[in-house]
Every structure is written in C-alpha cells, then in structure tokens.
Amino acid sequence: MAYDLNKFFKAISDPNRVKIMELLKDKELNVSEICQHFDMQQPSVSHHLNVLKNADIVAHSKRGKEVYYRLDSICITSCCNGFQEQFVEIEKLGKA
Amino acid sequence: MAYDLNKFFKAISDPNRVKIMELLKDKELNVSEICQHFDMQQPSVSHHLNVLKNADIVAHSKRGKEVYYRLDSICITSCCNGFQEQFVEIEKLGKA
C-alpha cells in the first residue's frame, strides 16, 4: 500500500489525534469510550477519527451499534521510516 | 535536546517545506538559491525556512550577505523514531 505521507503527517500534527492514537495503542475502543477521555463533544471526536481513518492510521469495524477503532501500526512505521529515508542515509537511521 | 514533536510534524506537513528539505538533503543552500526552485515569492520561502528553523529541522549560518541553510538529520531521525516508539513495540520497528 502506498501511504500519503502529507496526509499522514497532517493527521498526526494534532495533539488530540495523537492522544486518540495513544488510547488505541494496544486495544480497540469504540467512539463512546474514546469520548470519555476528552472534553470535546462526540462529533469532534468523530471528526478526528475520520481524519485518522483517511490517513490509514486507524481501521474500524462496526459491531452492533458500536464502531470499534484500532491502530494500524504498519502505517505508522512505514510512514515514519519512509520519510526518514528520503533525507537520511540508511546507515545513519538507527542512531538518534 | 528534547524536540517538540507536534511542532516537527506540523513543519513537515507542508509540501513546499518538504521540498525545501529535499533541496537541502546533501548540501547547504542560501535563500536565493532555494527561491529559484519555487514559484513562491522570497518572503514566503523565508517564512517556510523560519518554520523549519523553529522546529530544529534546519540550521543556518550567515556568511556575508547570504544566509545558508542546512538540514539537521539528527532531528529528523530522532523525531520519527521517537514518535514510532510511542505506538509500536520496539521489536517491530524495522519491519515496515
């Protein structure tokens, strides 16, 4: 899959979205569960989830009334590594 | 040095700034030389350079009338790797 790097980095340039990603680090959560960790209203959370989804950072599955979101770690590593490799010699990559 | 990840990702979320970074991949350039590769006016280029500088992505040195910019690859690898490690198990990091 060819990820859109600009879309990816725009998506992770928002602290609320990064916080959502942290919540999803090692478990699926539905929208209501995610909302409980924020002061924002549910439509704002849905908006952020949509941005993350369009950047392929999260995937979702509907189960009953709830929609569960989970992190796609392949996207994260692929985008971060791919970007670095544009600018830094491969042999230097692990160092910092 | 502790990089500001949000500032870093905002900075690289603009295609023109990424293009500047590409131009600086393995050589220093001054502002006029950078301008030649864009349709934007010089003040816009200066603005983008300032954003990159504030994110520690580029450094600059004044020599005579010219100001030369160069890429800080430590910042790039450190931010990209640091971000990944927030979300992905270390042993999976090289894979994607």
Place this chain on the structure above:
DNA sequence: TTTACACATAGGAATGTATCTATATATTAT
C-alpha cells in the same frame, strides 16, 4: 556615504481547520 543586494518582518486577503449545536442514519430493544 550612497547605492545595491540578500534576507527578514509586518500586515492583509484567501483558504483551511477545529469545534460547537442540530440533525440524520443505523441498530437494537420494547
């Protein structure tokens, strides 16, 4: 010591983004 050049800064217009409230849609339970 003016003039020319390289770059930065200021201010404004157009566009994009985040958030809210209100409402639509889909699913389940009564």
Place this chain on the structure above:
DNA sequence: ATAATATATAGATACATTCCTATGTGTAAA
C-alpha cells in the same frame, strides 16, 4: 412500529495557515 442508543454528517463560527505586497535591516560595493 416506536423509542432509545451509538455514531456520522451538516452548517456555522472562530482561529490558524499560506501567500501576497510593501517595507525594514544588515552587509558589501561604488
């Protein structure tokens, strides 16, 4: 069928970002 719940979408407002033109600042040459 109707109501309740979970989520998404629409539209409005506030704020941020990008780009422009005009101008300021520092350095070198005439």
